[in-house]
Structure formats: structure tokens, C-alpha cells
Amino acid sequence: MVASTSKFKYVVCDPELCIGCQLCEYICSYTKTGEFNSYRSRIRTVRVDEVLITAVACRTCENAPCVIACTRDALSQDQETGIIRIDPTKCDGCAWCIEACDFGAISINHLTKLAEFCNQCEDVEEGPQCVKICPKDALEYTTPDQRAQRTRHKLIKTSLEFPQKAKDPR
Amino acid sequence: MYGYSGKILHIDLNERKHWVEEKPEEWYKIYIGGVSMATRLCWENIEVGCDAYDPGNPICFANGIFAGTPVPVGGKYGLASKSPLTGVIGDSLSGSWFTIALKRAQWDGVVIHGASENWIHILIDDDRVEYLPADKLLGLGTHETEEKIREIFGDDQVRSATIGPAGENMVRYANVTNDGRQAGRTGHGSVWASKKIKAVSVRGTHGVTVADPDSLLKMSFDITEAAQGPHTVKYRVYGTSTNVLNANKHGFLPTNNFREGTFDFAELVSGEYLDEHHKVKVIACAQCPIACEQMSMVKTGPYAGSMTGIEYECLQAVSSNCGIGDMTAAIRMVDISDRSGMDTMSMGVSISFAMECFETGVLKKEDFKCKKYPEGFEPYFGNGEAGVTLAEMIRDKEGIGAILAEGTRIAAKLIDEEHNSETWKFAMNIKGLECPGYDARSLKTFAMGLAVGTRGGCHNRSAAYDPDIQGETNRFTVDETRGVVAARSEEYAAVYDTLPMCKFIRRCFTGKADRAGAWPSIANLINATTGWNFDYDEVDLIGVRAHTIKKAFNIREGWKPEDDDIPYRWKHDPMTKGPGAGHVVTDEELAYMKGLYYKAKGWTEDGYIPKQLLIDLGMDDVAEEIGV
Numbered sequence: 001m002v003a004s005t006s007k008f009k010y011v012v013c014d015p016e017l018c019i020g021c022q023l024c025e026y027i028c029s030y031t032k033t034g035e036f037n038s039y040r041s042r043i044r045t046v047r048v049d050e051v052l053i054t055a056v057a058c059r060t061c062e063n064a065p066c067v068i069a070c071t072r073d074a075l076s077q078d079q080e081t082g083i084i085r086i087d088p089t090k091c092d093g094c095a096w097c098i099e100a101c102d103f104g105a106i107s108i109n110h111l112t113k114l115a116e117f118c119n120q121c122e123d124v125e126e127g128p129q130c131v132k133i134c135p136k137d138a139l140e141y142t143t144p145d146q147r148a149q150r151t152r153h154k155l156i157k158t159s160l161e162f163p164q165k166a167k168d169p170r
Numbered sequence: 171m172y173g174y175s176g177k178i179l180h181i182d183l184n185e186r187k188h189w190v191e192e193k194p195e196e197w198y199k200i201y202i203g204g205v206s207m208a209t210r211l212c213w214e215n216i217e218v219g220c221d222a223y224d225p226g227n228p229i230c231f232a233n234g235i236f237a238g239t240p241v242p243v244g245g246k247y248g249l250a251s252k253s254p255l256t257g258v259i260g261d262s263l264s265g266s267w268f269t270i271a272l273k274r275a276q277w278d279g280v281v282i283h284g285a286s287e288n289w290i291h292i293l294i295d296d297d298r299v300e301y302l303p304a305d306k307l308l309g310l311g312t313h314e315t316e317e318k319i320r321e322i323f324g325d326d327q328v329r330s331a332t333i334g335p336a337g338e339n340m341v342r343y344a345n346v347t348n349d350g351r352q353a354g355r356t357g358h359g360s361v362w363a364s365k366k367i368k369a370v371s372v373r374g375t376h377g378v379t380v381a382d383p384d385s386l387l388k389m390s391f392d393i394t395e396a397a398q399g400p401h402t403v404k405y406r407v408y409g410t411s412t413n414v415l416n417a418n419k420h421g422f423l424p425t426n427n428f429r430e431g432t433f434d435f436a437e438l439v440s441g442e443y444l445d446e447h448h449k450v451k452v453i454a455c456a457q458c459p460i461a462c463e464q465m466s467m468v469k470t471g472p473y474a475g476s477m478t479g480i481e482y483e484c485l486q487a488v489s490s491n492c493g494i495g496d497m498t499a500a501i502r503m504v505d506i507s508d509r510s511g512m513d514t515m516s517m518g519v520s521i522s523f524a525m526e527c528f529e530t531g532v533l534k535k536e537d538f539k540c541k542k543y544p545e546g547f548e549p550y551f552g553n554g555e556a557g558v559t560l561a562e563m564i565r566d567k568e569g570i571g572a573i574l575a576e577g578t579r580i581a582a583k584l585i586d587e588e589h590n591s592e593t594w595k596f597a598m599n600i601k602g603l604e605c606p607g608y609d610a611r612s613l614k615t616f617a618m619g620l621a622v623g624t625r626g627g628c629h630n631r632s633a634a635y636d637p638d639i640q641g642e643t644n645r646f647t648v649d650e651t652r653g654v655v656a657a658r659s660e661e662y663a664a665v666y667d668t669l670p671m672c673k674f675i676r677r678c679f680t681g682k683a684d685r686a687g688a689w690p691s692i693a694n695l696i697n698a699t700t701g702w703n704f705d706y707d708e709v710d711l712i713g714v715r716a717h718t719i720k721k722a723f724n725i726r727e728g729w730k731p732e733d734d735d736i737p738y739r740w741k742h743d744p745m746t747k748g749p750g751a752g753h754v755v756t757d758e759e760l761a762y763m764k765g766l767y768y769k770a771k772g773w774t775e776d777g778y779i780p781k782q783l784l785i786d787l788g789m790d791d792v793a794e795e796i797g798v
Contacts, residue, residue: 019454019461026240035377051451051465135394135459
């Protein structure tokens with residue numbers, strides 16, 4: 001499994017919980033374009049062998065390979081958020097960034113011929129809309145560190161059999 | 171027009187040409203989409219009186235009003251042709267990604283005319299139509315075919331509806347599969363094969379715009395949230411398979427080819443058992459926040475590795491109905507059926523029919539010879555390996571499988587001619603379509619609902635089992651209320667089948683599934699999508715019109731009042747065990763209830779439709795042709 005080197009927050013999907021309903025794609029395309037169209041979604045659901053289901057969006061890699069691969073210097077990475085930004089006057093839709101992405105998280109808009117990236121709904125107050133609509137809470141907007149911490153907590157809870165403290169001491 | 175493109179795509183395989191038909195908004199307001207619009211397209215385009223396998227029988231897709239929007243469970247389409255099993259309307263529903271791709275390609279409907287000489291794969295790429303050779307796809311299973319097509323195009327957004335090997339072999343109840351869902355019943359797969367269509371693929375790149383997206387999103391959010399609560403828990407946790415134990419308790423679980431209604435090993439083929447021993451993951455159709463499909467796998471034993479989605483109707487048809495108490499054999503049979511593209515319900519009832527032919531001595535061991543068992547085998551009730559082998563033989567049309575692949579109505583006729591027997595008395599079909607998983611001897615309203623059903627033995631079109639089971643009617647007797655109950659229940663179901671929306675959402679609008687609970691919300695969804703001004707009454711009419719066009723189609727194809735009947739067994743052979751023991755639906759009871767039903771529909775006492783009724787529903791041209 002290829003792992004992202006990101007230290008930033010990004011939208012990640014738990015394949016155990018994802019049911020493949022595509023509601024994330026609807027809300028994403030609507031938020032970005034005003035239309036419902038999976039083709040214009042920046043998060044993509046993937047379904048392989050019927051039961052392997054997940055959704056993929058930009059994982060804000062450190063030293064992002066897409067930025068390095070861009071032959072026209074059209075891409076840059078926000079140092080505060082990790083979000084990949086595109087200069088539409090430079091991008092010519094050559095798709096090198098798509099080749100470079102280890103997660104298949106980039107797509108070319110077939111109308112504008114520009115590369116499109118998840119920008120974590122940075123312009124929407126409530127944050128990523130896909131996370132908000134996901135009916136199974138399969139999507140979350142966290143950093144790898146936050147998820148690692150949760151994994152450690154889960155591990156210790158399931159592997160050590162100490163008496164559980166009552167949830168509500170009253 | 172919002173929500174629709176106003177365009178129907180016509181494809182003629184004889185000439186390999188296509189054209190566009192534009193429909194006025196008024197037409198959409200009457201036929202909406204799904205089974206209603208698909209049937210209407212079939213009405214407009216069929217050569218009246220043709221055989222189902224004749225090139226004059228069109229394949230009609232009709233998209234859903236909510237497909238491609240975030241409206242929960244609205245990603246469904248209707249598919250209609252004349253059914254090779256029943257000779258009347260074959261209207262089915264399927265859902266998921268395919269229908270959304272079709273919406274984005276901006277087609278409200280697709281009609282395929284004529285027949286091809288060679289096997290083809292039709293690609294609808296927005297407004298471009300291509301006729302691709304299907305040589306490399308032949309022999310592949312349904313799921314494999316889809317994967318192969320997406321691999322060829324390198325695009326996951328190319329979605330395909332396909333037939334499998336059973337379809338290619340023209341098993342009469344072969345079906346059409348897309349995205350793991352099936353337009354399951356009435357034999358669409360064999361109609362496709364008669365035209366040599368292996369697959370129809372769609373790539374749509376346009377966005378879907380609606381009249382009032384903000385309201386639509388708000389409503390969709392609310393319904394999506396409600397769909398995570400108690401109203402759908404049955405579907406999410408165990409799926410519909412949890413019905414097995416309920417049906418067994420109430421004594422209408424089909425057992426041994428509908429001989430009995432209780433099964434000794436029901437626990438072993440229950441949804442609860444499935445959940446504990448076989449469940450891998452629960453998955454959803456595209457656009458669905460519920461997720462009911464219980465993907466189940468056989469982990470050990472001779473059928474290890476079989477995996478497919480299991481639900482009640484399929485499960486009972488291949489397990490209790492065949493006397494089989496082995497879940498691994500049941501999963502294997504459903505897996506064979508799904509991968510080869512067959513209607514599991516008709517397959518299961520055809521297998522149980524063969525088992526009863528063996529049990530009654532009409533067929534002998536040597537009649538069941540095949541490559542796997544050159545000396546034949548003994549398919550007694552409960553023999554799981556026999557069930558699996560028969561499923562394979564039907565798929566391949568090998569030996570006796572070729573007869574069983576014709577469905578129980580034709581199979582019984584062939585066997586009775588050869589053996590001078592009376593197997594037709596236990597051929598469990600209605601109008602040629604095999605019966606669903608509710609033994610109707612102790613569900614009398616439902617028995618009549620099935621008899622008058624426009625597509626034969628189907629629990630999705632008549633929902634009259636619900637009042638019978640819920641105790642709103644006395645299920646063991648008949649009375650003067652039954653006509654209205656059956657008429658209103660099938661019209662209720664037809665609203666969902668026409669939008670189409672999955673019925674599993676029915677309690678999520680307000681908590682109540684009845685008309686008062688659901689219709690106002692559905693009207694709001696329709697209005698936000700289309701900009702129309704539908705109210706409660708308009709929503710109610712959707713179902714009435716849908717059912718009327720289907721009935722009108724059947725009348726024009728030669729329907730007769732005596733076709734509204736139930737199997738001999740339900741009228742003459744009572745069950746011996748369980749709460750349903752001793753009950754049958756007599757000819758007199760059935761005739762009485764049918765009369766009440768025709769009256770409730772406003773039809774003549776023979777079941778024909780008066781001209782004025784059709785005109786009042788806005789179907790003037792239909793009135794002209796079949797109104798009395």
C-alpha cells in the first residue's frame with residue numbers, strides 16, 4: 001500500500017464503512033459546479049470486485065509528486081494547508097500530474113481541459129461537504145497523526161483487558 | 171424542462187442507425203419514468219401481436235425522475251419488452267450507476283428496435299451511438315463483462331448493462347445485470363439475446379440540473395439522515411433475508427415446491443444465520459444511503475469461494491423451496507444465477523419443480539444425466555448438490571436443463587406430453603412467471619393480487635401481502651373489502667416503481683409509509699426537481715396511470731379474463747402443517763375477489779377498461795385502441 005507523506009488534513013475514506021453510494025460525488029460536483037455530475041467530482045468512489053469499495057481525494061502529499069511532475073509550473077502547494085493550487089493560465093491538460101499521483105486523485109475536466117484537485121472546500125464555511133453528507137461516516141477530514149492517535153487508542157482498548165471505567169460516574 | 175432532457179433515443183439494429191424523438195412535457199407528466207414510461211414506450215413501438223423473440227419486440231429503457239441527483243434511492247430505471255415467459259408486458263427495474271450514466275448522457279429513454287446478425291455491444295457515448303463487435307465479451311459472466319468493458323475504455327464512468335452465459339443460451343428467464351443489480355424478472359436477457367445484444371454501455375458527461383437544487387439538497391439530507399435510523403434497520407442489518415424466519419413462523423415460507431409453508435431447517439437458511447456465518451460486507455446501489463445488499467461468501471466446503479448478494483426472494487427460492495437446508499449450497503446457486511445472468515426466483519422454482527417431478531416418479535435418475543454425473547443423479551428435496559448441478563445445467567441448457575430453462579409453464583407442458591403426466595398441477599407460475607416467496611393459500615388478498623398482476627407472479631407489483639400479514643385483513647378468509655385493498659396496494663407500489671424509488675425508503679419521509687406519510691414529501695421532491703406543481707392527488711395518479719398502461723398493453727396483446735388465475739396447487743392442495751394448514755383459495759373465492767377488484771378499479775366486470783376512464787387519465791390514444 002502506498003502511503004501519503006502528508007502532514008496536513010485531508011479527506012480520507014474508511015473502506016470498511018464505505019458502501020459505494022456516491023453521495024460524496026454528487027455534493028462535490030454540486031458545490032464546485034452547480035450541477036450533479038460525477039465526472040466533475042474531485043472525490044471519486046472506486047468499486048472493485050464488488051466488495052472492495054472506497055473513495056479517493058487529494059491526500060496533500062509532502063513534496064507533492066504532481067507539483068514536481070508539472071512541466072509548465074502550473075501547480076503549487078499551499079504551505080499552510082497542503083492544498084494543491086492550479087494556475088489555469090499555465091495548465092494545458094497534459095496529464096503528467098495524473099501520471100505522477102500515486103492515488104489516482106486527480107482528473108482532467110473534459111470541458112476546460114484543466115486538471116482538478118480537491119481543495120477541501122476551503123471556500124465553504126462548514127468545510128468538506130462530502131464529509132458532511134456521507135451517510136455512513138466513512139469519510140473524515142483529519143491528519144495522519146490524528147488517525148494514528150486514534151488507532152493507538154483503539155489498539156490499547158481492544159488488547160488490554162482492564163476493567164472499563166463507567167462512562168457516566170453519576 | 172428540468173429533470174428531463176425531453177429526448178428519447180431510438181436505435182435500429184436492422185439498419186444500424188439511430189434517431190432522436192422529442193416528447194412534450196405533458197407526456198412526461200403522465201408517464202413520469204421507470205416502469206410506466208418504459209411500458210408506454212413499449213406500447214408505442216411494439217409490433218402488436220409479435221412473439222417476444224421477434225425483432226418487432228423493442229427493448230425500452232426509461233430513466234428515473236431523480237436519477238443523477240442526490241435524492242436517496244432515486245437511481246433506478248425501468249426496462250420493458252414483451253416477456254418471453256408470459257407473452258404480456260415484462261416490466262422490470264434495476265438501479266445504480268448505469269442509470270445515472272444514462273441520465274448524464276441526457277436520454278430520458280432508449281428504445282432498441284430490430285435485431286443484429288452478429289453479437290454486438292452497443293455504446294451510447296453522450297449523443298454518439300456505436301455498434302461494437304462483442305466477440306471478446308461472449309461467454310463472460312455478467313460482472314466480468316462489465317469489468318472487461320471498463321478495462322477497454324479505461325474509464326470507471328462507463329457503465330454497462332449486460333447479459334451473461336444464461337442469456338446468451340437464451341434461458342427464457344435470463345435477466346439483465348448492471349453494477350451487481352438486475353432487471354431481474356420476466357426474461358429480458360433472452361430478449362436481448364434474440365437481438366444478439368451482449369451489452370449496452372453508456373458514458374454520460376453532462377451535469378444534471380434541477381429546478382430548485384437547494385431545496386432538493388435540503389430534503390435529500392433529511393431523508394438520508396432518516397434512512398440511518400430505525401425505519402431501515404431491517405434492511406441494513408440483516409437485509410430482507412430476515413423474512414425467512416417470519417415467513418416460517420406465519421406458515422407461508424415456500425417449502426418443497428410450495429407443498430408446505432413451514433420448513434424444519436428454516437434457522438439454517440435464515441438472514442440471522444447468514445449474518446453470523448457468511449456476511450462479508452454490506453453494499454449499496456449508487457445514490458442509496460441505506461445499503462441493504464448483504465454480500466455473503468462461502469468460506470469452506472465444496473462451494474468455497476462463492477460470493478454474491480443474498481436477499482429473501484432469491485434465498486427462499488433456492489433453499490426452503492427446494493427443501494435445501496444448507497446455506498453454502500444456497501449461496502452457490504444464487505452465485506451461479508447472478509454470474510450467468512438468470513432470474514434466481516424463476517430458476518429456484520424451476521429446480522423445485524424438477525425435484526417434485528423426481529419425487530413423484532415422473533422423472534427418473536437417468537433423466538438427470540450430465541457431464542458431471544454421466545449416470546444421472548437423484549434430485550430429491552433437500553439435495554443441495556442436485557440443486558447446484560441443476561442450476562449449472564439450466565445455465566448451459568445441458569440435458570434436462572434445456573427443458574427447465576423454458577420456465578415451469580412450458581417445461582410442464584413438454585414433460586406432460588412426453589410422460590403422459592400431470593406435472594402442470596404443481597408448476598408454480600402465474601401467467602408463466604414463477605411465484606414469489608409468499609405461499610398465497612393463507613394470504614388470500616395477495617392470492618388475488620397475484621392473479622390479476624399484469625406481469626404474473628410478482629410480489630413487487632402487488633403489495634397485498636402486507637395488509638394480509640399485518641392483520642389489516644383476515645388472511646384466511648375473503649370479504650367485500652379485498653378488491654379495494656388489492657387495487658390500492660398495487661397502485662401504491664406502482665408509484666415507487668414509476669419514479670422510480672426503492673420502496674425501502676418508504677418510511678423515511680415522515681416515519682409513516684402510508685399515502686399520507688409519503689405522498690406530500692414525494693410531491694415536494696418531484697416539484698423541486700422538475701419545477702412542476704404536483705400535489706397528493708397527482709402523486710396518487712402516477713400509480714393509477716402506471717398500472718393502467720400495463721393493463722392496456724396486455725389487453726392489446728390478447729389478455730383474457732381467465733388469464734387472471736393462480737396455480738392449481740393453491741386452489742386444490744392444502745398444506746398439512748403450520749398456521750396455513752388446511753387452507754386453499756377456491757375458484758369461487760378467487761372469482762368473487764376478482765370481481766371486487768375489477769369493480770374497485772372502475773373496470774368492466776370482465777376486467778376491461780372503459781373508454782371514459784382512459785380519457786380521464788389523459789390516455790386518449792389508448793382509449794381509442796382498447797377502451798370499451
